[in-house]
Amino acid sequence: MASQQTRPARGMRDFLPDDVRRRDYVIGVIAGVYRRYGFEPLESPALENIETLTGKYGEEGNKLIFKVLRRGEHESSGETDLALRYDLTVPLARVVAEYRGKLPKFFKRYQIQPVWRADRPARGRFREFYQCDVDSIGSRSMVVETELCAAVSEVLQTLGFEDFTIQLNHRDLLTALLVGVGIDPALHATALVAVDKLDKVGVPGVTTELVERGVSERSATALLDAFENPGRLDQLVGASELGGHAAAQIAEILTLADATPARGRIKFVPRLARGLSYYTGAIMEVAVPDLAGSLGGGGRYDGLIGMFLGEEVPACGFSLGLERILVVMGERNMFPASVQQASADVLVTLFDAATVPEALRLAAELRREGVRVEVYPEPDKLGKQMKYAAAKAIPFAAVLGGDEIARGEVTIKNLLTSDQQSVPRASVSASLRKGSSA
Amino acid sequence: MASQQTRPARGMRDFLPDDVRRRDYVIGVIAGVYRRYGFEPLESPALENIETLTGKYGEEGNKLIFKVLRRGEHESSGETDLALRYDLTVPLARVVAEYRGKLPKFFKRYQIQPVWRADRPARGRFREFYQCDVDSIGSRSMVVETELCAAVSEVLQTLGFEDFTIQLNHRDLLTALLVGVGIDPALHATALVAVDKLDKVGVPGVTTELVERGVSERSATALLDAFENPGRLDQLVGASELGGHAAAQIAEILTLADATPARGRIKFVPRLARGLSYYTGAIMEVAVPDLAGSLGGGGRYDGLIGMFLGEEVPACGFSLGLERILVVMGERNMFPASVQQASADVLVTLFDAATVPEALRLAAELRREGVRVEVYPEPDKLGKQMKYAAAKAIPFAAVLGGDEIARGEVTIKNLLTSDQQSVPRASVSASLRKGSSA
Numbered sequence: 001m002a003s004q005q006t007r008p009a010r011g012m013r014d015f016l017p018d019d020v021r022r023r024d025y026v027i028g029v030i031a032g033v034y035r036r037y038g039f040e041p042l043e044s045p046a047l048e049n050i051e052t053l054t055g056k057y058g059e060e061g062n063k064l065i066f067k068v069l070r071r072g073e074h075e076s077s078g079e080t081d082l083a084l085r086y087d088l089t090v091p092l093a094r095v096v097a098e099y100r101g102k103l104p105k106f107f108k109r110y111q112i113q114p115v116w117r118a119d120r121p122a123r124g125r126f127r128e129f130y131q132c133d134v135d136s137i138g139s140r141s142m143v144v145e146t147e148l149c150a151a152v153s154e155v156l157q158t159l160g161f162e163d164f165t166i167q168l169n170h171r172d173l174l175t176a177l178l179v180g181v182g183i184d185p186a187l188h189a190t191a192l193v194a195v196d197k198l199d200k201v202g203v204p205g206v207t208t209e210l211v212e213r214g215v216s217e218r219s220a221t222a223l224l225d226a227f228e229n230p231g232r233l234d235q236l237v238g239a240s241e242l243g244g245h246a247a248a249q250i251a252e253i254l255t256l257a258d259a260t261p262a263r264g265r266i267k268f269v270p271r272l273a274r275g276l277s278y279y280t281g282a283i284m285e286v287a288v289p290d291l292a293g294s295l296g297g298g299g300r301y302d303g304l305i306g307m308f309l310g311e312e313v314p315a316c317g318f319s320l321g322l323e324r325i326l327v328v329m330g331e332r333n334m335f336p337a338s339v340q341q342a343s344a345d346v347l348v349t350l351f352d353a354a355t356v357p358e359a360l361r362l363a364a365e366l367r368r369e370g371v372r373v374e375v376y377p378e379p380d381k382l383g384k385q386m387k388y389a390a391a392k393a394i395p396f397a398a399v400l401g402g403d404e405i406a407r408g409e410v411t412i413k414n415l416l417t418s419d420q421q422s423v424p425r426a427s428v429s430a431s432l433r434k435g436s437s438a
Numbered sequence: 439m440a441s442q443q444t445r446p447a448r449g450m451r452d453f454l455p456d457d458v459r460r461r462d463y464v465i466g467v468i469a470g471v472y473r474r475y476g477f478e479p480l481e482s483p484a485l486e487n488i489e490t491l492t493g494k495y496g497e498e499g500n501k502l503i504f505k506v507l508r509r510g511e512h513e514s515s516g517e518t519d520l521a522l523r524y525d526l527t528v529p530l531a532r533v534v535a536e537y538r539g540k541l542p543k544f545f546k547r548y549q550i551q552p553v554w555r556a557d558r559p560a561r562g563r564f565r566e567f568y569q570c571d572v573d574s575i576g577s578r579s580m581v582v583e584t585e586l587c588a589a590v591s592e593v594l595q596t597l598g599f600e601d602f603t604i605q606l607n608h609r610d611l612l613t614a615l616l617v618g619v620g621i622d623p624a625l626h627a628t629a630l631v632a633v634d635k636l637d638k639v640g641v642p643g644v645t646t647e648l649v650e651r652g653v654s655e656r657s658a659t660a661l662l663d664a665f666e667n668p669g670r671l672d673q674l675v676g677a678s679e680l681g682g683h684a685a686a687q688i689a690e691i692l693t694l695a696d697a698t699p700a701r702g703r704i705k706f707v708p709r710l711a712r713g714l715s716y717y718t719g720a721i722m723e724v725a726v727p728d729l730a731g732s733l734g735g736g737g738r739y740d741g742l743i744g745m746f747l748g749e750e751v752p753a754c755g756f757s758l759g760l761e762r763i764l765v766v767m768g769e770r771n772m773f774p775a776s777v778q779q780a781s782a783d784v785l786v787t788l789f790d791a792a793t794v795p796e797a798l799r800l801a802a803e804l805r806r807e808g809v810r811v812e813v814y815p816e817p818d819k820l821g822k823q824m825k826y827a828a829a830k831a832i833p834f835a836a837v838l839g840g841d842e843i844a845r846g847e848v849t850i851k852n853l854l855t856s857d858q859q860s861v862p863r864a865s866v867s868a869s870l871r872k873g874s875s876a
Binding site: 005006007008009012013014015016017019020021023024035036037038039040041042043044045046047048049051052063066067068069071072075076077078080082084094095097098099102103104105106108109114116118127128136138139140141143144146147150154255256258259260261308309343344350356357358360361363364367370371372373374375376377378388391392 | 443444445446447450451452453454455457458459461462473474475476477478479480481482483484485486487489490501504505506507509510513514515516518520522532533535536537540541542543544546547552554556565566574576577578579581582584585588592693694696697698699746747781782788794795796798799801802805808809810811812813814815816826829830
């Protein structure tokens with residue numbers, strides 16, 4: 001039969017065992033911290049009705065949604081009725097609207113699942129990638145923002161990050177600023193898209209782009225100047241009630257965070273804009289020095305659930321990007337040695353056909369004591385079986401020939417040192433533990 | 439804004455926290471047992487190139503694949519290029535073909551991920567559901583089948599199932615039988631589809647269907663008779679080399695299994711057919727008395743990887759259905775109490791605005807000691823905060839007013855007994871542990 005294309009689809013990845021172990025380690029740390037903060041797990045389906053997703057992510061986002069063809073008699077119509085989830089926030093908003101009566105007044109959930117975006121694949125950018133989201137629903141208090149920053153800080157510290165910053169800003173502060181420098185409200189959304197590129201293209205580039213987007217050169221210059229000039233910023237922001245209120249919320253988060261693991265991590269960055277359109281209050285983004293782009297971000301989105309429920313429910317969340325965390329941890333060698341363990345603690349070899357049942361019995365005994373055991377699947381030359389174990393970095397091999405069975409013993413070979421010894425059957429697991437800690 | 443449809447898409451489900459905790463418990467048991475058997479984790483993308491999946495599952499399967507529309511300029515063409523994975527076996531075959539050189543000679547992997555089928559939703563049948571697969575690649579030895587049955591038995595025993603049977607049969611034995619009763623090889627596949635319905639429609643129903651599918655009434659009767667008559671079966675099967683070899687493999691699995699946790703669990707069931715077309719040897723299916731359908735199944739498929747690699751690689755696997763296991767465990771109340779734990783061990787209340795930082799500091803201290811802490815997000819009447827904790831079954835509330843702060847103490851209220859006591863700040867976590875074990 002002809003062989004087929006075997007690579008994963010474009011922008012998709014297979015995760016071999018070592019990859020999965022690294023991913024599971026990071027996911028375990030994240031989920032563990034979130035649980036200590038009282039967040040509960042939620043999962044939503046990969047496929048949503050297409051109208052649930054459309055109109056939530058802006059024009060660019062809409063184009064990147066993977067759409068699923070209708071089935072059966074409708075298949076040939078080319079129509080689509082389902083789509084793969086694009087993020088975990090819109091599904092959360094739908095879930096909160098659907099189960100509002102069953103959920104606690106303050107619903108704190110985490111959700112760690114893949115999302116799909118038909119983006120052009122690039123280094124570190126994939127079409128299937130995991131988001132690790134944590135959100136608090138139901139309160140407008142800045143304790144919510146503070147606890148989210150604290151939880152994210154604790155996750156990153158637990159993973160070994162020492163040099164991250166949580167950049168903090170507020171959508172209303174940006175609005176007050178844009179109004180203050182005389183930019184028409186109709187141009188605010190487009191202006192923020194340009195501001196979002198400051199890190200990439202610098203002040204001259206953003207000035208040019210702001211003007212192209214219809215902002216006067218004078219306003220553009222005043223805006224970019226205010227980002228660099230705290231006195232001027234305070235003046236512009238303080239001039240409006242909206243700006244004053246936003247500045248007070250920023251100050252409150254900074255004060256409260258001092259009592260949490262986010263202490264010293266949060267930095268007010270007035271030019272931080274965040275791409276998504278649904279944010280309504282504080283916005284946050286995690287930066288580390290050697291990564292263009294962020295490890296994650298989030299903010300307050302008090303209007304999104306209302307799009308499903310018809311009634312406004314306050315909400316704030318944070319999303320960590322698993323893939324970027326893994327990239328940085330890999331480059332910096334941050335994984336503990338225990339993550340890359342061998343697939344088994346011992347290989348039980350098969351001496352000959354007659355001894356197979358006794359070898360299986362030994363494997364069962366050891367597994368009952370928590371030892372991870374691989375059984376070589378067929379009787380073969382012992383040397384070949386040992387070589388197989390060594391290639392898989394399995395530290396020990398157990399040999400159970402007719403002689404050993406008669407004596408009630410097992411020969412244990414340490415594949416690193418080549419030492420071997422016969423031990424009574426009942427003390428094999430103890431001997432393996434001793435040997436591996438020696 | 440108008441409220442939108444908020445239910446999950448047809449045949450899809452949202453998993454609220456209690457659901458996720460039950461699912462994670464079962465997945466944890468399954469993965470833990472598989473790891474003790476030396477299986478390693480693998481993950482593959484949800485989306486595969488469409489040609490990877492088509493032609494692997496038979497005509498019925500092809501119809502149930504969710505297909506993804508091409509994007510950008512091709513979107514309006516109605517063409518599809520990607521599809522959601524339909525099972526975990528075909529992606530495994532693709533992965534083995536792609537990474538053959540990087541994988542060990544015997545590749546033992548487990549994979550626990552969702553699959554998607556556009557089936558008509560029914561009780562216990564969903565369009566997104568998890569499969570828990572475990573497969574051994576690279577050996578033709580019956581030790582492989584035996585270890586798979588042992589691992590599955592240990593999973594089910596660990597979950598608390600006492601009454602399961604692993605039904606065992608062999609594709610070549612069925613072939614020998616069909617030949618023996620005079621059924622034309624061209625009709626074998628269609629005949630097995632009818633035989634597969636024996637449990638549902640009984641002997642008369644299957645006889646009728648066999649005849650409708652072109653089998654003579656005489657052959658149909660002989661076949662169904664052989665299933666009930668061991669002497670006749672042996673005679674028919676033993677008459678061919680193929681049948682004799684298959685019977686010997688069945689006997690070998692039964693003998694070897696006696697040395698493993700599958701002891702007494704495996705039953706030779708000559709009418710077991712299994713739906714999928716890719717099986718080539720032993721086939722297995724897990725039955726429990728009060729469930730129509732199975733908890734899982736599997737078998738040997740020595741030809742599938744060759745469809746991708748162009749070279750035959752022996753393989754055998756077993757897939758457990760997470761959703762059915764959950765249904766039966768739910769109906770039988772098999773979940774340990776610890777699975778349905780509250781979202782937090784203690785609620786830290788907020789007394790007033792001035793004490794919020796100290797409350798956050800207490801939360802940080804407790805979390806550092808491994809206590810799961812929810813902080814009430816806003817200062818409010820204490821009674822209201824207590825009521826919130828009680829509604830969420832959080833066992834304790836911590837109160838930290840100005841007086842407590844001055845004395846270096848915290849008031850701990852047991853929400854079940856309404857007892858409360860003031861304890862020194864440093865012994866709060868110990869006091870919570872003592873209180874919850876009392």
